Amino acid sequence: xxxxxxxxxxxxxxxxxxxxxxxxxxxxxxxxxxxxxxxxxxxxxxxxxxxxxxxxxxxxxxxxxxxxxxxxxxxxxxxxxxxxxxxxxxxxxxxxxxxxxxx
Numbered sequence: 001x002x003x004x005x006x007x008x009x010x011x012x013x014x015x016x017x018x019x020x021x022x023x024x025x026x027x028x029x030x031x032x033x034x035x036x037x038x039x040x041x042x043x044x045x046x047x048x049x050x051x052x053x054x055x056x057x058x059x060x061x062x063x064x065x066x067x068x069x070x071x072x073x074x075x076x077x078x079x080x081x082x083x084x085x086x087x088x089x090x091x092x093x094x095x096x097x098x099x100x101x102x103x
Contacts, residue, residue, distance in 0.1 A: 024077035034093040046084040
């Protein structure tokens, strides 16, 4: 070994700090035309809620005008909101879900 090897220090590898992805809320917007049973069925099918939980979320939206259904990553939130809204359109109802960033 040469004398130069003694002065070398091992390089410390630093991990890049990754920020957590921003979360988004999926919000059920109340309307006066979509039947309660249909809304509950959509919540069960798309968001995998139980009958009781879906009914409570639907009732909250009915009473307050809107209700947060789930909070998740942006791409998942947008996909779920579109899928649920499309269920309503296919059945001829104005059912609407929207997404917005969580604060």
